[in-house]
Amino acid sequence: MVKISNLELNEFPLLLAPMEDVSDPPFRAVCKENGADMMYTEFISAEGLIRDAAKSVKKLDIYDYERPIGIQIFGDKIESMREAARIAEEAQPEILDINYGCPVKKVACKGAGAGILLDLPKMQAMTKEIVDNVSLPVTVKTRLGWDENSIKIIEAAKRLQDVGVQALTIHGRTRKQMYKGEADWSYIAEVKNHPDIHIPIFGNGDIDSPEKALEYKNKYGVDGIMIGRASIGYPWIFNEIKHYFKTGEKLQAPDIHERVSVAKKHLDFSIEWKGDRKGIYEMRRHYTNYFRGIPNFKPFRTKLVECNDYHEIRELLDEIAARFEFSFSTTP
Template structure:
């Protein structure tokens, strides 16, 4: 049984990665429905929370059916991160997660996210202050290092564990790699198998199929897997991995009926949570993935991306069912 503090997550939990502009409540809803064991909010700016910025505060929204869930924060100032953690706790998640892995320039080059990997003593001090300020378990997500010459992930894991971090997720790339190349899980395995490390270690990077999840679980010995990009538009990845673990058999891909049903659920919640204009606009990034690999879908995809109203999107999705000769009673 994998535990973070008193939180029990099962024998081998599957985690939904915190992804900016992706891991919002509408997306988390369809991932939870399909078997995600632990999810995280989008990363939230510490400075934004302290200033009560609307965008940052909105990201604190969590719903009962999402639990267990962690709120992830990022920032470069120790005082701000400490206070932001306290604000995040008021939203009553199951844990607080610290982002030490974001590679994007506007974050990392200011010393936040993966940028703090260039100052490990500061990382340790910041984490220690957050742990002291919080009553909930504190976890961390990070990368291997800034670049190939600065990989000190075992030292990082030890320092974080020493100051009270209760689980660590490691993305198997450096900041310099961004999302290019292949994630190197051998370093993750070194952390997991180190005799001084006793907190749960979760691996992240490149898991895009049940077979790969099975291979990496047994090859690298991690306590669980965090899935990010492979879940975008394909929340079924969690259910498919769990089924494969239990039976060694692959589930059939979701039918067009199922794709439409889940896409509509995602759309409805997106519009409800963000409003019509923003909800419709931000759903556009998901359509390609929801219907990836479906032959002759390109004309419908173009219509969905260009549609300007909720009713228009719903009508196109209903038309897709007819076009692919799949007939169901569509909800009003």
């Protein structure tokens, strides 16, 4: 069993990554239903929370069925991060997570996210302020370094552990790589196997199949795996990995009826949480992923992203289930 402070997780937990514009409550709902052991919110701007910006505050919404859940914050100012941590704590998550890994320019080039990897003393000082001012377990998600010439992940892990971080998730790429190239898990294994590191270490990057999850679990010895992009439009990946771990066999991929069913649930929760107009609009980005791999699906996808009426969308989803019942490939 993996423990983060007093929080007990499974023997080898599967975590849902905090993804901007993806990991909202509707998406988390379908991932939890399909086997995610612990999930995180989208990353939340510290400045937004302090200024009571509606978009940032809305991201604090969490539901009991999601637990255990972590709220993730990001920012470049120590004072702002400390205050944002206090605000996030009031939402009563199980974990407070700090984003030291976001590679996007508007975040990293301002010294937040992966940008702080260029200043490890500041990273340590910021983390200490947060740990000292909240009662929640504090965890961190980070990358290997800014670029291939500045990988200091073992030093970063030691510094974070020294100031009280209870677990660390490492994405096996540098900031410079963004999401390109292959994630290098050998560095993650170095951290996990270092004699001075005793907190749980979770690996992240490129896990897109049960076979790869098992290979990396055995090869790199991490305490658990965080899954991001592979879960978008495919929340079944969590249960598929768990089944493969237990049996060595792959579950049959979801058929068209299961895909339509989950898309409907996602749509309903999206509307419930965001309202009709925004819920329908923001759901559009998910349809392509839910129905990826279906031949001759483009006309239906076009209709789904153009339709603004809830009942018409539901009818269209029913039509998709009937139309592709026998021709749909079950390959993920």
